[in-house]
Amino acid sequence: MVGVGTRSDETAGREPAPAARAPFGYRGTVACAAAGITYRQLDYWARTGLAGPTLRAGSGPGLYSFRDVVILKIVKRLLDAGVSLHNIRAAAGHLGTRAAAELSGITLMSDGAAIFECSSPNEVMELLEGGQGVFGISVGAVCTEIEEVLRQLPGEEPTSDEVEVPRAVLPPGVVDELAERRRFRAG
Numbered sequence: 001m002v003g004v005g006t007r008s009d010e011t012a013g014r015e016p017a018p019a020a021r022a023p024f025g026y027r028g029t030v031a032c033a034a035a036g037i038t039y040r041q042l043d044y045w046a047r048t049g050l051a052g053p054t055l056r057a058g059s060g061p062g063l064y065s066f067r068d069v070v071i072l073k074i075v076k077r078l079l080d081a082g083v084s085l086h087n088i089r090a091a092a093g094h095l096g097t098r099a100a101a102e103l104s105g106i107t108l109m110s111d112g113a114a115i116f117e118c119s120s121p122n123e124v125m126e127l128l129e130g131g132q133g134v135f136g137i138s139v140g141a142v143c144t145e146i147e148e149v150l151r152q153l154p155g156e157e158p159t160s161d162e163v164e165v166p167r168a169v170l171p172p173g174v175v176d177e178l179a180e181r182r183r184f185r186a187g
Contacts, residue, residue, distance in 0.1 A: 109127050
């Protein structure tokens with residue numbers, strides 16, 4: 001990943017998206033639905049270290065944070081665009097170091113051989129004028145898209161060392177039938 005600059009003052013004052021601020025994690029199936037990928041892809045990417053869950057979830061598998069789901073969606077778009085796996089790994093690793101609130105001010109540009117991070121419209125124009133930009137992904141647009149999808153899907157609070165079982169957090173009127181069945185069998 002080649003950085004083209006730092007965050008501009010235009011994006012520095014933006015309010016982070018509500019989902020980016022929420023301390024919720026998402027199970028693999030929810031992350032798949034939000035990112036538009038299969039569970040097989042999700043599992044493979046997690047096992048190979050391309051993109052995986054970063055939140056703890058008791059003794060079960062980890063939970064995907066909002067940022068993780070955004071990265072999953074971006075990885076899918078880059079793969080669909082034919083970007084090399086080496087560059088996708090670099091982009092995913094770089095985005096993984098950024099705070100979720102910072103993602104909305106980033107545009108990823110590629111010339112097919114490399115990926116560039118742009119933090120302002122001027123940087124995008126400089127890249128295009130230099131003949132380096134073939135396509136771009138507005139990470140902010142991906143954040144908005146993921147946020148809209150995740151509002152309709154169940155999230156959970158990540159666990160700390162003291163809490164053993166995460167509590168499901170569902171939008172009003174949505175029932176997690178699988179959790180209800182587990183409680184019925186256990187109870």
